[in-house]
Amino acid sequence: MDRTIELETARMLHDEHVRILALLRRLEGYSRREDAGAPPDAASDGGLLGDVVAAIEGEMTLHFDFEEAVIFPLLAEEGEEPLGALLREEHAAIRAVAAALVQAAKTARRGGFSPASWNGFQHLARDFIGALGAHAEKEEFGLIPLLDTMIAPEDDAAMAEHYAGMH
Numbered sequence: 509m510d511r512t513i514e515l516e517t518a519r520m521l522h523d524e525h526v527r528i529l530a531l532l533r534r535l536e537g538y539s540r541r542e543d544a545g546a547p548p549d550a551a552s553d554g555g556l557l558g559d560v561v562a563a564i565e566g567e568m569t570l571h572f573d574f575e576e577a578v579i580f581p582l583l584a585e586e587g588e589e590p591l592g593a594l595l596r597e598e599h600a601a602i603r604a605v606a607a608a609l610v611q612a613a614k615t616a617r618r619g620g621f622s623p624a625s626w627n628g629f630q631h632l633a634r635d636f637i638g639a640l641g642a643h644a645e646k647e648e649f650g651l652i653p654l655l656d657t658m659i660a661p662e663d664d665a666a667m668a669e670h671y672a673g674m675h
Contacts, residue, residue: 518652521655531560535560539633539637557616561610561614572602576596580592605639
């Protein structure tokens, strides 16, 4: 993912992709733990469950909202409606699994994992990692390069400021 990104808006979205992919790697390592068949102690997860909840409820939601309100209409104006429609569909699917994962993480943080809830969490984590990881890569290699050609440099600062204000 190392390349020159000209516009601030595209750079901000790229930086979020980098952060979410790092979090997905942490989540993958955690969810693949095999502690002699026993679920891990959710209280000693190093803050991962809280980080996952915060990333989903905060940065991921804002990222998707911004793209849907600002970026996807721009794609449509530029004749790239199919890409926007595909990414919007992926957002809906990711939001559904993310909501279930947030609920499972919050429940585990309150009362720990049972063998059944750990198994469910692992399945949700795998689904989330697969869906969001593939989506972020699609945006990195499809959407981000387009933004550098579609957003006028004179519009970039206002767009980036608008996005930063959402956070």
